[in-house]
Amino acid sequence: MEINVHFACTCGAFVEENIYVSEENLATDTTPCNSWKVLICDGCAKDYEAAIISTQNELDVSIDGAVSLEYEVVDNHEYDEISWTIESTQQLETYTKISRDVVLLLQLKIPDEAKNTLYNMLYAQVVTVVEAYLSGIFIHTVINSDDLIRKLVESDPELAKKQFSLNEIFSKWNELKFIVAKHLKDIIFHDLKKIKPMYFSVLEIDFGDIGWLFKAVLIRHDCVHRNGVDKEGNPTGIDESMIIDLIKNCASLVAAIDEQIQFRNLT
Ligand SMILES: [Zn+2]
Numbered sequence: 001m002e003i004n005v006h007f008a009c010t011c012g013a014f015v016e017e018n019i020y021v022s023e024e025n026l027a028t029d030t031t032p033c034n035s036w037k038v039l040i041c042d043g044c045a046k047d048y049e050a051a052i053i054s055t056q057n058e059l060d061v062s063i064d065g066a067v068s069l070e071y072e073v074v075d076n077h078e079y080d081e082i083s084w085t086i087e088s089t090q091q092l093e094t095y096t097k098i099s100r101d102v103v104l105l106l107q108l109k110i111p112d113e114a115k116n117t118l119y120n121m122l123y124a125q126v127v128t129v130v131e132a133y134l135s136g137i138f139i140h141t142v143i144n145s146d147d148l149i150r151k152l153v154e155s156d157p158e159l160a161k162k163q164f165s166l167n168e169i170f171s172k173w174n175e176l177k178f179i180v181a182k183h184l185k186d187i188i189f190h191d192l193k194k195i196k197p198m199y200f201s202v203l204e205i206d207f208g209d210i211g212w213l214f215k216a217v218l219i220r221h222d223c224v225h226r227n228g229v230d231k232e233g234n235p236t237g238i239d240e241s242m243i244i245d246l247i248k249n250c251a252s253l254v255a256a257i258d259e260q261i262q263f264r265n266l267t
Helices: 076-087 091-106 112-143 146-155 157-161 166-171 173-190 192-203 211-225 240-263
Strands: 002-008 014-020 033-040 047-054 059-063 067-074
Touching (some): 002 047, 014 047, 014 173, 076 112, 091 112, 112 146, 112 173, 146 157, 157 173, 173 192, 192 211, 192 240, 211 240
Antiparallel strands (some): 002 014, 002 067, 033 047, 047 059
């Protein structure tokens, strides 16, 4: 669960931070569950100890010395989603299952006039499932290894830019993991191109030439956001063989990544 906390420091500066409370710190029965976080004022470096008290129906935050303290629970959905990505081990199974389904669906006898729509849907599905695999296995592998997180933070200019104080690193290791996972999910979601150098610098896995995948991502955009035509109104022209080629290319990419991850015992 994520809580947005804001208050004024005695120095006059405004302190605002999102804190993450893990499942084990949330009460599931009548026994209250307490956890603590250290928040640091940017203005004067004073540290504040926030006590988070979870009861079955309520969550309270109290901070000694904080002026005008306010807090609210934010975006549970995103937290659940990211926690799920970190913990899930089903990436390969899901990928394989969906790819097989697409092949089966291609064998269906359907009316000719509906074929374009089905092909657009299936093409988009193949891109989505390979993207989910690439981001899911990367996040799962990296976030569950302290060494790989370090490697990622050192090699990612955006993460390296974020200044974490020593205090924060010690008091918030779990939260840091979550922040890093969220960052990964955001950038991978917005820009698949960044994933290739990341795999290389953090996992030492080289994708080789994946121009075909970037092209497929653009075509998927036309399928999903323009109902199967490009900006000029030309149809995507997706046919059965384009889908099969895409599935084959994705399958060899996924197999190569999986082999590396298994072989080097990364998970
Ligand atoms: Zn202050």
